[in-house]
Amino acid sequence: MKNYIAKRLLQLLPILLGITLLSFLLMNTGAADAVDVMESNTGSVMTEDEKNILREELGLHRPLYQQYIVWLGNLLRGDMGESFVSGQPVFDTFLSKLPATIYLTITSILLTVFLSVPLGILSAVKQNKITDYLIRCLSFIGNSLPNFFVSLLLIYFFSLKLNLLPVMGNTAGWKSVILPTLTLALSMTSKYTRQVRATVLEELNKDYVLGARARGIEEKKILYFSVLRASMLTIVTLLALSIGSLLGGTAIVESIFMWDGVGKMAVDAITMRDYPVIQVYVIWMAIIYVCVNLFTDIFYHYLDPRIRLGKEEF
């Protein structure tokens, strides 16, 4: 186990380096000249000489690899530059907006679990019956609805027509989290109901279930004590792996509901061409994603007794 963790942590290093390098290259070679963007954002007119002085201050005249090393050093110290628009340090802004996104992620994951696990089990147990077809049909519909359409439909019905919930913002307490959570949970639930169903079905077809049935054990007992316990490991892992993509996928939903998280921050930055803000978003979302996936993987290995107690063959 220890060896496994050490190995996985070592594998993480080149990936983290790759993430930073790719983000750096993306923002520094593809993007428009930073000084030009600053000029157009501040609205002040600069002469070519002034621009060159500014470029030298920012270190833009140096070769790219030197810029990268300096930039990487700053990154490790939590200094990722200032926003072109507000002039605030972007890393601080990112940290201040992160809790809102995490809050939304947690509520959506919880709702997804509460919906998809029972629905998936029900669907598997009632395989090829009406209940199963209905659940599968609904999850198919949910899978084909883009989340921005769902958000707008929910706003239309619950906020504008029925006047039950606030249209946007995260200032109205628990009420404001309902619609964005529903939106995010809907597509995830559609996906996980199918996966839970598949996992449970696979377990139900194993020989030990047949053996238990042959010994006359109640169907319910088999389901709750054997099948569910065995499938939970896969289900939990799948859900944990989705946390990362959920963290990133919230951008559109956050900006529709004016939810003041990192996703909305990034979308706002796009319109202003505020590259440092986009950069901090891309890099940190990727780092969080990679780390969450790694911990899930390690946790999965820890939970699996075959691996925990067996030989360390990794």
Next chain:
Amino acid sequence: MREKKIVKDYTKQKMLVFGVLVGMVILIALFAPYLTSYDPYEQDLGNALLPPGKEHLLGTDRYGRDMLSRVMVGAQSTIFSALLLVVVITVMGSMIGIICGYHGGKLDVFLMRLSDIFLAFPGMVFAIAVASVMSGGIFNAVVALACISWPKYARITRSQVMAIKNMPYIEAAKLSGSGTLKIIRKHILPNIAGAIVVTAVLDIGTMIMEIAGLSFLGLGATPPTAEWGSMMSNGRSMLQTSPWVILAPGTAIFLTVMIFNLAGDTMRDILDPRQRKG
């Protein structure tokens, strides 16, 4: 023991129905400019924001443009860019996958580490970054999504190639003097094509949603181009007074994605019966 009913297999009939539906969607998109009764770009401010009715079946938007015409023409940009995207990533990804799987060695290690890095970015996050650096446009949205989507195809192809490349029949082909290219073309590609095609068809729906999503954020098609995502984005402020400006393109996305997903699912049942569910 429960009784097991023998369920009649309707897979072939299903494929026919969904195939025809997909064909119809593509044909409508292809001939949209000739099918519309109004010019999708001509403004008619006197008839702005008309609710659905006899004259305009799906109503008009805030510039008085006919929604039905715009949705039909919008199908072109949304669906065809999604198809282009899927073709590009399938060809690119499987070529890289074949090279990695068949050749192995340092090139394989390098390309797989590269794909690890791309896979490390949560989906849309990287697409948003690429699209914003390249400053919008539907073509750039396609490039952005291609950047993050090729590793999946490379991985699938690679593992498939590695599974069959040491099979006796490949050895036999080598012994009888077939060159690498011929082996790949005659013996490897036909065996892995099924899995790749299924993955590709199942991805079309997702890609339609992602392209529309980027356009919704203003990173894909730019106004006045009729594109479903950007049409919805432009209609957001009129949600309360004229919901049809959102409903028309939204429903169009939903139905199209659903048709492509249904076709993809059925196709998987036919081409890859092992993965068959339920």
